[in-house]
Amino acid sequence: MPFNTELTRALGIKVPVVQGGMQWVGYAELASAVSNGGGLGILTALTQPTPEDLRKEIGRCRTMTKNPFGVNLTLLPALVPPDYGAYAQVIIDEGIRIVETAGNSPGPVIKQLKAAGCTILHKCTTIRHAQSAVKLGVDFLSIDGFECAGHVGEHDITNFILLSRARQSLGVPFIASGGFADGQGLAAALALGACGINMGTRFMCTVEAPIHQNIKQAIVDAQETDTELVLRRWRNTSRLFANKVAKEAVKIEKESQTGKFEEVAPYVSGKRGRQVFLNGDKDFGVWTAGQVIGLIHDIPTCEELVSRIEREAIDAMKQTQGLFVGEGQQPVGAIGTVGKNTNNPGAEVWGVGKSKL
Numbered sequence: 246m247p248f249n250t251e252l253t254r255a256l257g258i259k260v261p262v263v264q265g266g267m268q269w270v271g272y273a274e275l276a277s278a279v280s281n282g283g284g285l286g287i288l289t290a291l292t293q294p295t296p297e298d299l300r301k302e303i304g305r306c307r308t309m310t311k312n313p314f315g316v317n318l319t320l321l322p323a324l325v326p327p328d329y330g331a332y333a334q335v336i337i338d339e340g341i342r343i344v345e346t347a348g349n350s351p352g353p354v355i356k357q358l359k360a361a362g363c364t365i366l367h368k369c370t371t372i373r374h375a376q377s378a379v380k381l382g383v384d385f386l387s388i389d390g391f392e393c394a395g396h397v398g399e400h401d402i403t404n405f406i407l408l409s410r411a412r413q414s415l416g417v418p419f420i421a422s423g424g425f426a427d428g429q430g431l432a433a434a435l436a437l438g439a440c441g442i443n444m445g446t447r448f449m450c451t452v453e454a455p456i457h458q459n460i461k462q463a464i465v466d467a468q469e470t471d472t473e474l475v476l477r478r479w480r481n482t483s484r485l486f487a488n489k490v491a492k493e494a495v496k497i498e499k500e501s502q503t504g505k506f507e508e509v510a511p512y513v514s515g516k517r518g519r520q521v522f523l524n525g526d527k528d529f530g531v532w533t534a535g536q537v538i539g540l541i542h543d544i545p546t547c548e549e550l551v552s553r554i555e556r557e558a559i560d561a562m563k564q565t566q567g568l569f570v571g572e573g574q575q576p577v578g579a580i581g582t583v584g585k586n587t588n589n590p591g592a593e594v595w596g597v598g599k600s601k602l
Contacts, residue, residue, distance in 0.1 A: 247559055251418040252385065252441035255364060256343055257313050259283035260555045261441030262431065263366070263387070263420060264448045266317020266345050267533070268292055269519045270456060273302055275547070277309035278453035282551035286314040287345055296331040303339045315343030315366070320351050322481075329354050337361040345387065347396075355381045366420065368443075370398030372410050379417050386411065386419040387443050393423030394446050394535035397474070397484050405437075412438030426540040428557020432565070435558075446535040452546045457525030460532070461544050469539025475513060475531065479506055483513075486534040488527050490517075 252261045262284035264276065271289030279286035288306060293299040299316070306314055316336050320329055333354050336344060344358050347368035355365055359382050367383040369375040370393075375386045388411045390404030391397050402410075404424055411419045421434035422443035434442050448454060450464045463486070472484050473491040478498050485491045494512035501508050517530025545553070570576050 247555070250435070250440040252420060255384065256285055256315075258285050260551050261420075261435075262551055262554060263287065263315075263345070263441060263443045265422065265443050265445030266290075266319065266347075267445050267449065268319075268515070269522055270445075270449055270454060271317060272455045273306035273309055274453050274455050275448065275451070276314050277306050278451070278547035279448065279551065280310045280312040280314045282546075282548035283312075283555070284547075284551045285343065286310070286312075288314065288316045290316050290318045290332045290336070291327060296328065296335040299332060300335045300339060303335075303341060313343060314341075315345055316341050317345040317347070318354060319346070320348035320354065322349060330357060333357045337363070346383070347387075351378075352381055355383060368422065370396070371400055371402070372407070372414055375411065375415055375417075375419075379415065383417065385440075386415060386417055387422045388419050388439070389443075390421075390423035392536045394472075394484050394533040394537075397423075397482050399480050399482060408434065408437040408439055423535060424537050426537045428554040428559070429561045431554055431558040432561035435562075436565075444537075445533075446537050447541060447550070448547065449534075450541050450544055451550055452544060456522035459525030460522060460527055463527045464534065464538050464541055465544065467534070467538040467541075469536045471538060472534055472536055476509075478504065484533065484535060485531045486527065486538075488531070490528060491531050494531065 248261050250261045260283040264279040264284060264287045266287040266289045268289055269292055271287055271292055273288065276286030276288045288302055290299050293302055318329065318332055337358065342363050344363045345366045345368065346355060351367065358365060365383040366385045366387050367378045368387040368389050369378055370389045375388065378386060388407055390407050391401045392403060404421060408421050418440045420441045420443050421439040425434065425442040425444050426447040431442050449456060450461045454461065471487045473487045473495050475483050475485050475491055475494050490512050494509050497509050513531050518532045521527060521529045521532045
């Protein structure tokens, strides 16, 4: 096992890669494939209409993998909120001991899960929220940068800063989330102090992801600029794929004279977004995607993807180690040794000497 981080040790996984808990995507097919590939697969609790349906999905996932997997439970504002306590109890009753939590006021659910001995991975978009989660006793923090898909928070802090702030100020191990798709990203996250990465959009674009092939191809064809920030006006900002519906929603949001949410509500319907994954029409409704879509160029199996990330990360770390030499040693390049009083012989301009310029 080449990786030995706090995440791999605690979760019993081979590669420190966690599949994000994505609504309408985190079914047993995907979660089991990620876990079989050496990462941590995640079922999404609220993708299941009732707690009992979640129980069945956990059982189905167990028939598809013998490796560890977890369940995501996200607490979001709703007129009629789900029975989060009942979902949490099913997770406990079914012996799931790895839970990804996110959202508002998670204290009671985290307390319920921790009392049952669950390892909690809690998602945050700010250091302040992360520090509050530490007080609740979470085991890992999933630090979600502004690049991420879905709810990005309201502070627009990208991961290069956010992860370094986490390293400086948090006493709990953390996972880097948002903007990750390859092994170079994993190596960079580890260098910044993270103990692993969380990937959502990248796992959407795999063979086992239970969404229409047209949507996977749309991700492959997209650029990093093909996302929209929607619902900023109501401080519920979400990063969505920049399709016709999302762009129209942004237009209404910016031009509305009343500022009433009802004007934009039909455009951001979750039900229409779910249908996108089933009917393959990328413009039928809004759906989440991160800026990482610009880094995605193929549709591999989860096993192929996790193995590739493992190889790339190891290679990247080896290359980084080769960028420094011991004290008193001379760096050796492809052409030769560089003395302290000579220019770099590998550089065409400076190598000819100043007298010839």
